[in-house]
Every structure is written in C-alpha cells, then in structure tokens.
Amino acid sequence: MHINRVNTHIMPIRFEYHAPASLDEAVELLERYGKEAKILAGGTDLIPQIKQRQTEPRHVINIKGIPELARIKETDGGIGIGALARLRAIELSPLMNEKLPLMVEAAKTVGSVQIRNRATIGGNICNASPSADMATPLMALDAEVHVYGKGGARTYPIGEFFLGRGEVKLDPGEMLTGMTVPLPPEGAGSAFEKVGWTTFDIATVNVAAVVTLKGGRIDLCRVALGACSPAPIRVAQAEEALKGKKPTDEVLSESAAYVSACVEPRERWRRAPPEYRRRTSKALAMDAVSRAVEAAGR
Amino acid sequence: MKIELTINGKRRRFDVEANKLLLNLIRDEMHLTGTKYGCGIGECGACTVHLNGEAVLSCMVLAVDADGGCVDTIEGVADGGQLDPIQAAYLEEGAVQCGFCTPGFIMSTKALLRENPEPTEDEIREYLKGNRCRCTGYVNIVKAVQSAAKKIGG
Numbered sequence: 001m002h003i004n005r006v007n008t009h010i011m012p013i014r015f016e017y018h019a020p021a022s023l024d025e026a027v028e029l030l031e032r033y034g035k036e037a038k039i040l041a042g043g044t045d046l047i048p049q050i051k052q053r054q055t056e057p058r059h060v061i062n063i064k065g066i067p068e069l070a071r072i073k074e075t076d077g078g079i080g081i082g083a084l085a086r087l088r089a090i091e092l093s094p095l096m097n098e099k100l101p102l103m104v105e106a107a108k109t110v111g112s113v114q115i116r117n118r119a120t121i122g123g124n125i126c127n128a129s130p131s132a133d134m135a136t137p138l139m140a141l142d143a144e145v146h147v148y149g150k151g152g153a154r155t156y157p158i159g160e161f162f163l164g165r166g167e168v169k170l171d172p173g174e175m176l177t178g179m180t181v182p183l184p185p186e187g188a189g190s191a192f193e194k195v196g197w198t199t200f201d202i203a204t205v206n207v208a209a210v211v212t213l214k215g216g217r218i219d220l221c222r223v224a225l226g227a228c229s230p231a232p233i234r235v236a237q238a239e240e241a242l243k244g245k246k247p248t249d250e251v252l253s254e255s256a257a258y259v260s261a262c263v264e265p266r267e268r269w270r271r272a273p274p275e276y277r278r279r280t281s282k283a284l285a286m287d288a289v290s291r292a293v294e295a296a297g298r
Numbered sequence: 299m300k301i302e303l304t305i306n307g308k309r310r311r312f313d314v315e316a317n318k319l320l321l322n323l324i325r326d327e328m329h330l331t332g333t334k335y336g337c338g339i340g341e342c343g344a345c346t347v348h349l350n351g352e353a354v355l356s357c358m359v360l361a362v363d364a365d366g367g368c369v370d371t372i373e374g375v376a377d378g379g380q381l382d383p384i385q386a387a388y389l390e391e392g393a394v395q396c397g398f399c400t401p402g403f404i405m406s407t408k409a410l411l412r413e414n415p416e417p418t419e420d421e422i423r424e425y426l427k428g429n430r431c432r433c434t435g436y437v438n439i440v441k442a443v444q445s446a447a448k449k450i451g452g
Contacts, residue, residue: 008338008357010322017299017316017362040363047319047358048339060316062363088352112428113406115340117352118359200427 008051019062023177026063027149031173033059039175040064041084042118044111045127069122069177072096077144078182083122083175087134088113090121099183102190102208106137109194109203122176125161128168131203131227135162137192139224139232140208143181149174162231185220188212189296193284197271203227204272205280207259209288211242213296218242223255223285228277229264237261238285247293256285301365305330306374314361321345321356324371332372332401336430343429346402347371353409355428372401375408384408387446388439395433403429407443415451417443 006012020026030037038057040046041064049055063069069084072093079099081090087107090096096104110116110124110133124134125145135158143158150173158179161169170176184190194206206226212219221242226232241255260282265274272280302311305328314323324330324347336344338357345357348370356369375382381389384407394400403426410417410425417425422443423436431439 009335011317011319011360014315014317017360019362040360043358043360043363044340044355047360051338060360062360064363111340112343113409113425114343114346114353114355114428117354 006052008048011047011050012053013050013056015057015060017060017062019065021065023066023069023148026061026066026175027173029059029061030175031150033061034172037061039126041120041123042086044115044119045123063175071178074099075180077180080178080180081121082178083126084120085122085178086117087111087119087121087124088116091116100141100181102137102141102192102210103134103181105190105192106133106194106206106208109133109192110200112200115200122178125158125179126168126170126176128162128164128166128231129202130165130229130231131206132232133192133194133203133206133226135232136206136224136226137190137208138179138181139226139234140190140210140222141181141184142222143179145179146177147174148177153177155180159234164230184210185212187297188220189292189294191288191291191295193288193291195280195284205277205284207281207284207288209285209292211247211289211292211296213247213293217244217246218293219244221289223259223289225259225262225281225285228281229262233262235259235262235285242289247290252286252289253282255289256282259285299362301362303361303364303366304368306370312361316360316362318361319357320347320349320359320361320364320369323361324356324369330371330373334398334401336398336402341430342399343402343406344399346405346429348405348409351412353406370405372404375404382408383449384411384442384446387442387449391438391442391445393435393438393442395431395435399429399431399433403431403439407446410443411447411450416447419444 037059040062069082071082090107138158145161190210192208194203208224210222221239223238237258238255245251260278263277334344336342347356
C-alpha cells in the first residue's frame, strides 16, 4: 500500500473542466480531446489516481449532468442499469434487492458508505481493475454492456468488454452508457464471496456464482472469478463439473479446483502471492457455490 | 469557475479553480476547519461532510462538481450553543480521545441515524467502517451512537 506517497491534500495538476448536459455533447467532447480527456463520474477512483499522478488528464468531463444515465429500471431484456447508477443506489434499490440480490451483495462489499454514495457501477467497470467487485457478478449474470459514440450505440457481452488490466473495449470517443442484466431463471440462487486486506479493501480474490437446481441436481450453473487474471473470467470447466451433479462436497471441491487453476500469476503481485490466490480462490468458489445452492429453490 | 453552494444553510458564491477540492474550499476559503484532511485517498473518513444530505468524502469531490449543492459540515451540527444529541452522546460516553476523527464520525453517525434510527451494534460498525479512529476508541464510539439513538428516539 502506498499511502501518502505524494501529497494527496491537493490535485497536483490543472485541467479544463467540462460538464456536458447530454450524451451527444459528452461524446463530442470525448471525440475532440481523445486521450487527453478523462470521464468523471463518482470520482472515487479518478480523483485519487490524479492525486497520485497515475493519470494526468488535460480535460475532465463530468457526466453527472446526464440524468438518464443514473436510472435502474426493468426492461424487456432484464434490469437496465445506467452507467451512473451509484453503488449505494444499487444496494438500496428494492428492484435490485428483489431481482438481482447478487449485485446488491457485491455492491455492499465495496468501500465504505461514503465511497458508495459517490462510486458508480460504470466507473467500477470502466476502470477495469481485475478486482472490480461489480465485474465478477456481472460476468456470472451474463450481462450486456451498452456503449455510445459518434458511430451510434453498440451492445455486447460483458465478457468482451474487459480486454485486460485497465483496458476496456471502447473506441476513441466512445463511452459506456449502461448495462442490461438478464434476470436469472425462477428459483436461481446466487452468492458473492470476497477476500481483501480489510473489510472495505478492494478484493484480493472474489468469486460470484449463480445456480439453479432440478430434482436435487445442479442444472444451470455459472461461476466467475475476479482479481486473479488480467480481467475477471467465467470458469467454464468449473461450471461443467457441476452440471447435472448433486452438490456434494466432493463435487464442489472438484469444480473449485478448476477455478483455482485459472489463477494467472503476475510478476509483481503486491497484494498476495500466487499460491495464496490459488488456495483462496478454491475456498471461495466452494463457499460461493454452496451458498448459491442453499439459496436456490428446489 | 463560478460556483454556488449552500454551506450550513448559508448560500455562498465562490470563484474556484477546476482542480480545487471541496475539502480545501471548506477549510481554506470558508475557514471551517472542523472537517479534517486525513489520508486523502478515501481510507480514513476524517473529511466526511454531507453533500445534499449524504455522507461523502470531501477530499475526493471537486468543488465545481458540488456546484448548486448543499454542504453540511460539523460546524452546522450544533444549534448555536446547544449541542446535537449525537455530539452530547460522544462527550458523555468518552468517545473522543485525540478528537481528530470525531467530526467525521459525527457526520457519519448523523447520516446513519437518519437512515436507521435504531441500529444494532453490527449495523453501527458496518456503517462506520469508513471512519478510522487511530486512538482505537471504537468501543466508546459504538456506545455513543447507541446512546444518541436512544436520546433521539426516546
């Protein structure tokens, strides 16, 4: 951890500030300033990044003046969540609690109340930290992301959005506008597990699971792993190992071993060594799947 | 850039640089030094204020981003010489040691009790986990929140 590596009392750079009132205006600014521009949503990542000189934008584009981007609403394809939906709004939304408890569970683990009052889901996934806590459940829920740019709107699966550490699939001049999360089938159970240094730290490992049961056997099954590779991933082999089986300890353990095998060690991993992540991801995968099984209707 | 803020109920105009932090506006221009600068990266909660009624970290908010909003700081909590029940409870329970974290804790407690007037100990600890007390006086802080909840409710 590098607390106060630099003076975090002030913003060390000057920038031009823009507050567009519409999506088209925002996209025009993005187009005009390209790599010199950064989007400001909640600011809970961007401001500390600027303070620590990890990024030095010449233009800051505050998109909070585009109100339609903050909505959470039921749509044909599931639940539509705007990029500006704050994590605290997700946590407190009756619709999210009823339909997507996995997202609520994950949102509650992010930072503190003060952070969640500002932090947005769009910021969480656009920063593309491998440990982003909203990314892993979105992967397990098969969400789609919506982006908008000069060339119009595009939609694609969340799995294609993450290109790697800090990289997302956005063309120059494009921005994320929101996502659609399809509703899991009736009776599905889900769970999110996370380990960090403290209870409000970012994840060292996180796992999300969604399952349904049919006659005591696992039917649909999705397992996603975060913070252990350049981007969060779905673990198809772990899912295959569970399908059609009774959720016994042996089956869970065999499946979780595939999760642990996906840990891709990085040369400099400050937070935890590879072996820690391998063991922890296995334990968290077993916990997540068994809690999801418990929550699933039989 | 010209902005307008309502700070502790008073409407004020400012001319600020785009990179000015709300915390520095409050401390350096308003001279309201109750709100503290701690870690600067969202770990400690010492700079907690209310922005439009919600607890936020003023060291991570640009002043221009708060334009048009209502900011409440620790200085606006007491009603003249009359302490807020939360402030009184912190004093009575000995929940203040060096005092550096106290303004942040009180602003978070205010937000907590507004949302949840009868929190359990677990709920208190969960809600206040973004505020750190380096004297580690958490036991008395939790007691103070419980006592304040009783005072306000009872």
